Amino acid sequence: MDILKDLGELAIGSRLRRLSDQMMNDVKAIYKNFGIDFNPKWFPVFYTLVKHEKLAIMELSEQLNITHPAVIKLAKELQKEGYIDSEKDTEDRRKRYLKLSEKGRALLPELELAWKDMAKGGYDLLQNKQNNLLHAIQEVEYALREKSFFHHIKEARIERMLKAIKIVDYDPKYADEFKKINYNWIEKYFKVEQADIEALDGHQEKILNKGGYIYFAMYENEIAGTCALIKYSDERYELAKMGVKDKFKGIQIGKKLGLTVIAKVRALGGKVLFLESNKSLKPALNLYTRLGFKEIPMIGGSVSDYERADIKMEIRF
Amino acid sequence: MDILKDLGELAIGSRLRRLSDQMMNDVKAIYKNFGIDFNPKWFPVFYTLVKHEKLAIMELSEQLNITHPAVIKLAKELQKEGYIDSEKDTEDRRKRYLKLSEKGRALLPELELAWKDMAKGGYDLLQNKQNNLLHAIQEVEYALREKSFFHHIKEARIERMLKAIKIVDYDPKYADEFKKINYNWIEKYFKVEQADIEALDGHQEKILNKGGYIYFAMYENEIAGTCALIKYSDERYELAKMGVKDKFKGIQIGKKLGLTVIAKVRALGGKVLFLESNKSLKPALNLYTRLGFKEIPMIGGSVSDYERADIKMEIRF
DNA sequence: ATTATTTACGTTACTAGTTACATAATAATA
DNA sequence: TATTATTATGTAACTAGTAACGTAAATAAT
The missing domain is CATH 3.40.630.30 (Gcn5-related N-acetyltransferase (GNAT))
Structure with missing residues (x-):
């Protein structure tokens, strides 16, 4: 019995959250199972640093669409693990750049294999469905940029009342x-x-x-x-x-x-x-x-x- | 610039979470805008009690697929607001039933109008897309019941290594x-x-x-x-x-x-x-x-x- | 040159859930 | 009947983020 399922649009937020939690948990278990000392929440920051050499806190925050305190927290943990280093900008003394450390780069080949497996596993899971979840999210994200959910609801209310x-x-x-x-x-x-x-x-x-x-x-x-x-x-x-x-x-x-x-x-x-x-x-x-x-x-x-x-x-x- | 978008299956969890947070926030804003003193996180418990008259903590936990401590917390808040009452079972002295209070029932007509608007707004947002998000979630949830994400990834790994x-x-x-x-x-x-x-x-x-x-x-x-x-x-x-x-x-x-x-x-x-x-x-x-x-x-x-x-x-x- | 504004980063307190554990009541079993 | 297992609830500590605020440096405006 799953009430959320029957609530359709009303419970869409909760269901997205539930699905997200479930998948994140599985990824956590996968790293552990593969014997890799890596927390999935580090992935966005870590991966972005793989692609970009060095980035400041705010740059990461913008690229990842998460708040800067979140970036700082993740950076702290990654530094504690020794996977990233940080260095001050020579020109702008406010700025602090993050980059992969030796240890971080050493972990990369192993991680990349795991990521490959996850991408393949995710692909197998999401493929061959009537509605592709990835594309559906894409479309909704796009639609939300045009008009927020808030706005959609307000319009529904106006329409109903006006009628x-x-x-x-x-x-x-x-x-x-x-x-x-x-x-x-x-x-x-x-x-x-x-x-x-x-x-x-x-x-x-x-x-x-x-x-x-x-x-x-x-x-x-x-x-x-x-x-x-x-x-x-x-x-x-x-x-x-x-x-x-x-x-x-x-x-x-x-x-x-x-x-x-x-x-x-x-x-x-x-x-x-x-x-x-x-x-x-x-x-x-x-x-x-x-x-x-x-x-x-x-x-x-x-x-x-x-x-x-x-x-x-x-x-x- | 949105890195998560380009990561496809790898970042699906984070993206689901992000979308969920965004929609939940909008719903919060809607209640406020409509002048209703209601927190969206109460919705699942409240709604289930509307439909079922009275339910015990564990019954709610099972129906909603959330843990029982979560139900207890929500129940505490709802009781503090005066929207629900609780009563002990006469037979089983461990059990505690939750039910809507006078005040909760009084709020219901107003809430139902708001829910109607949200359902309509959500429908407008999700409809007419190539891939319907609601159906996509449905399909993935179903697929996950057959084989977990963990399992999918493991199989991808086995396949890769065996090759x-x-x-x-x-x-x-x-x-x-x-x-x-x-x-x-x-x-x-x-x-x-x-x-x-x-x-x-x-x-x-x-x-x-x-x-x-x-x-x-x-x-x-x-x-x-x-x-x-x-x-x-x-x-x-x-x-x-x-x-x-x-x-x-x-x-x-x-x-x-x-x-x-x-x-x-x-x-x-x-x-x-x-x-x-x-x-x-x-x-x-x-x-x-x-x-x-x-x-x-x-x-x-x-x-x-x-x-x-x-x-x-x-x-x- | 001074003042105001913006930017970059950091800290604290909160949110909405979870896991792990504890306790009491009930049910099952030797 | 005594013991063991299970169930229902409760509490504490943790998680992964956010919002709100503060400080210092850099930039723009007067």
Whole structure:
């Protein structure tokens, strides 16, 4: 019975570790069986020094993808065994070069035979399989360089949550959430202005009664975010009061709300959808740009009702 | 630059470990990012308890393929966090059952969502590759159950050494080796008898001059083993004085020597090749059987020259 | 020329497991 | 029934690495 096996992707880390431990142990036993006084953990450092004559601690650390304290520890053990020597760099007095000693070089022929056997044994073990472990690792390592496991998981989460997000129309029972979410971000980054109070506390009169809309993003039974569409005329609309709760940040709820508003304006036959914002709100501005908004000059025409507004954007239909 | 990559089978253990560490670290970061107070190393124990209600330490250890001290440590931490409870078995007072606590069960829905995301993220990472890592591990784990890595390597070594073993004819310069190898095993397992001294010290007269042969197995420039073919008549031959040096044991040098002797008897037109041995020498008797020798009764006919002889075998041509 | 930053190496404390051993309870056996 | 073996759990010491921090030397910036 092996639970890890049945857990698939969830336990991949543990299984890799288990397999690694098992194989390393066998290699340890092999050196002993062959009568060679050599610890398999020394192999990477030792082998690299065979190939490179002399190398500094950091150079080894980089080549082997292990931390420098690990290199230092291994070097200490190898020096204790007498397999390597170390010498100071003459130019850079911080640097210390490691190289094989006489004794190390004397051990080499014997080691090389053992390595040959291990390579052959490993080859026999890994060959003739449907999926080659070595190549599989290669491919995964490569894929991880493109996008980390962390990133993969985050994307899976975003996808899952986004799929569960539903945009719903205004309902008086959500009125408090509309106010709370907006007061929250306004107080966090700026200060509440008169126009905010009018639009939020007076949203029925100032937004809805004037032919505007308020939308909510629902995740299961919880409000995750909101935004308003304010009507100025049959041609002219404003996207405003968009906010997303902290715990739902980063899963593109804003995008979903924005697309809803844009679709609505299009359906209403509007000609312009504009918005006002502040240049310090980088993620928001990125979103607006991705939604298709273009920056337009603030000066000339109407001046904003909001002190914090220092950028204006619009979409023309 | 990544040396491990270029080392193929030789560094497979280190690479597995490195990949494992990397993925485990990412999982750690994911729990943190999701705001869940959960350490990935708890996962196997926790998950198994989700599936099994209650389990004893040893039961977990067996299911997860980790040692019981590891289970105890994990259980301690999980108990400290309050995620599991433990209770004594009423019948067997040694046993202690672990089970999820209230708090553990309360955490479960949140964890399950995270696990879902991890499984999906892992799936996306591992899918659409030429070689599927999960399947590759599966296959290797399976193959290792049939024959361990240790065994694979040993076989590679045996194959390599056996290929390099050459059987050579008698030469006076090897006379001492013939004596030494044989006195060694005789003294180790039995005691030297008069007949031994005659056959070994007097091999020229007693074996070679009577139409017999002495063969040596050479590994590079070293004698690895030896055996003699004694002639009694044109029909009747004896295989005797077979010995292999300790450091060459286990690579089937005896088989190679035996086959040489059998071929020689066949070429000489002999009718019987017999040998005498001792029942305690199990590996030798196995070899003789594999070479085609059959046991024959000791009583009747000639009595052996050797006290230690308690079994007689022969091949008839 | 002085100061700040980076690099190279070293040390300490931690992590997640292992092996080896100890102890008590239970089961098997003479 | 007394003794022996086995099982379940626990503890201590070790392993092979990491992260975090410190120090000195070298390099870059002001």
